[in-house]
Amino acid sequence: MAKDEMKTGYRLIGTRPDRPDGLDKVTGRARYGADVTAPGMLHAAVVRSPHAHARIVKIDASKALAMEGVKAVITRADFPTGLTGEDWNLQENTIAGEKALYDGHAVAAVAATSKLLAQDAAKLVEVTYEVLPHVTDVDAAMAPGAPVIREGAADHSVPEGMHPNVVRYIDFGHGDMDAGWAAADLVREQTYKTEATHQGYIEPHACLGQLGADGKGEMWVCTQGHWFIRRMSCAVLGIDASQLRVTPSEIGGGFGGKTTIFMEPLALALSRKAGGRPVKLVMSRSEVLRATGPTASASMDVKIGMKKDGTITAAQVNFRMQGGPFVGSSPIGEALSCAFACYDIANIQHEGYEVLANRPKAAAYRAPGSPMAAFAVESLIDEMAHELALDPLKLRLKNAAREGTKSSYGPTYNRIGLVECLEATLAHPNLSAPLGPNQGRGAAGGFWFNWGGETSVSLAIGEDGTVTVSVGTPDIGGSRASIALMTAECLGIPYKSVRVNVVETGALGVNEPTHGSRATFASGLAAVEAAKQAMKTMCARAAAAWGIDADAVEWVDGAAVPAGDNAGKFPPMTIAEIGATMGSTGGPISGHHEVTASTHGASFGVHVVDVEIDPETGRTTVLRYLVVQDAGTAIHPAYVEGQYHGGAAQGIGWALNEEYVYGADGRLQNTVFLDYRVPVASDLPMIDTVIVEVPNPGHPYGVRGVGETGITPPLPALANAIAAATGARLRALPMSPPKVLAAIHAKG
């Protein structure tokens, strides 16, 4: 579909106006988690376990409490008991109970009159540990004899005879596997491993919490979802959700990692114990890396059967994932569901195991589970394409899922844009760029479900006819701009006449976080519905003023007008006129919309990367990078490109350098950015993008959501490019220089 054809009729959608928060962000005025203070504020510091696995024998805070200026010390004893399920997991992760379960696990927290004092006092809290054997690797944690992290944690799904650290088992599929293998001319099977990586948002977690003895509290916090912060904090502390008012700060990056709590209840519990004084708690970078949501690490077997022409006849995966010491933290289900989502395969089988390990509780990270699965599946498909002397992209096109395909994970796809992405990729000039010695090209596809979810939006007409939209999804990548564009488009008013605010928990119904690539889709959808509701009210006001039937008025270009000649001859009544008089025509005019949105559209993308490998050091230089992804409709194309760029960059980091490195002692070895190596400006080229637009029929303007898919293809695309450049196939991430060099040498 031609972009121009599809966009016909839009005034604003597809344009690139300045973002509303731009000025604050380039002048240093924007207020993030750590940027606020409150009268009487105290500062907190957290005492963390230096052991990967240890029984907490005794905590003696007497020396800390004896320091002048120290106002409170809390331990698990200050929290309610009897929690179950994920609430217990959250409480246990916030502050350890009987055992410290990973290096960096919080065991106590201190509030004092200054940051330095709190840090000094935290050092004086004496914790006696009985160190226990630990395990951090997913395969080692499943092996016979591995230390048991929590006896009896496994659910009923786990087959008998497995190690107690195996806590969840999933299997699903369809078709006839025997027939699928029999139909194949080539069957290949390989094992892949990915290491845990961190979201790496530059803003560390920060909050300012206050909780009184009356159970009423407030919190300012950097988060992707303040209703989640409210629900989780209240569950952990045993207070009523309605009594905690949570206001989101500007957020300095999240990528999924700020959709849950880590230390927020500590600030509230300290505040309560310190007589209700506000408590500010800001993590250091090493605390962020040691104790907040990395993604899972994975060990994966993939088996694929293909005909000589590239038709996939059967596919099977067996994945093992650890997401820390809690059940349900790893994205094993998502990984399995995403594994073959790009393909139309008749015979398919998925099996997955979730395994406990002495690592931090995994949190969501951009398309959780999908990048690992793609690394395994898209690497093997590339290998088989080369073995059969087929073009890897054309092979993907041959097997591509399209409208009506029964997806690998069950549902039948409605309109999707994978074929369009593959065709746009094949037509892109990057594919004919010449390659020199030690250079290679790799491609891969990627998928994310996208998401709708619980959404509540409110919209109010101002006295001057300008419009305020209140949303509950924190703006990470420009969603205020995109929601303002859609609202202004719908109302027929200028972009600058709409202000979108991210409001606190007291101001709207429950909203899920900005997660699942849902903010522009779901809050945008709800804002448009709210605008339509306000529009209806405004038409009714005009009808009443004109003395005609409300049905005889319609909304055109920001004004109420008579619908056709029969309705009567009246000049248009503008939104400004209606706003100016609304107090005397029936009262304030607003619109709102509450929905659990379920009409999100699946997202597909294709990446192509050219690399050069230094044969002496094994270092990979990314020469050229192409992202092609279906946005549905690009509301603000600059921020769609931004999501494509950012996803690619994070995926490149995961592929080439980033990893959690644990020592034999179970301690994280790389707890600063110098050692946890995210891509820097000199590591990357410009990233070329193609925005494919196959509108989602489930959104008023065709939005699909664009945030997550882009991190998925880089892992296999780089592995495929490195294989093309060197002839050496790497099946474990990261493909850091020493590993690439070793693979080149091993090949001989």
Add this chain to the structure above:
Amino acid sequence: MTKIHVTATVNGDPVEFLTDPRESLLDCLRDRLGLTGSKEGCGTGDCGACSVLVDGVLVCSCLVLGAEAQGKKIETVEGIANGEELHPLQRKFIEHAALQCGFCTPGILVAAKALLAQNPDPTETEVRYWLAGNLCRCTGYDKIIRAVMDAAAEMRGAA
């Protein structure tokens, strides 16, 4: 611990504050002077979010002690605009959508301004290496580099 009295200028204004000998310049800017535009992303000099100029030299303010600011001229993100008039870099960052979350933006603006002061016509590679000490996790740097190059061109009168 006894505090140290420091006088300095920040963005042209005279300031004085008391600092604990262990406090960084970043802590003093943020907590003592209320200038929260400079950010702490790491506290170890790796991310550049706290970048400021001290007597014209680009530094990570988390690696400078507050006490070291005595008598120095400090420039932060809050001083880049001239009143209501944005610096070309600031305008170009908005225009090019060169920020998403915006947390790294203050440090990158300070660093980029320092680059253009000494090299008004940098190549893309020079911009990338100069900004290699400023981590951005959202943008993949693409639009940041374009914004800096475009601002440089405008400032040279070449735009």
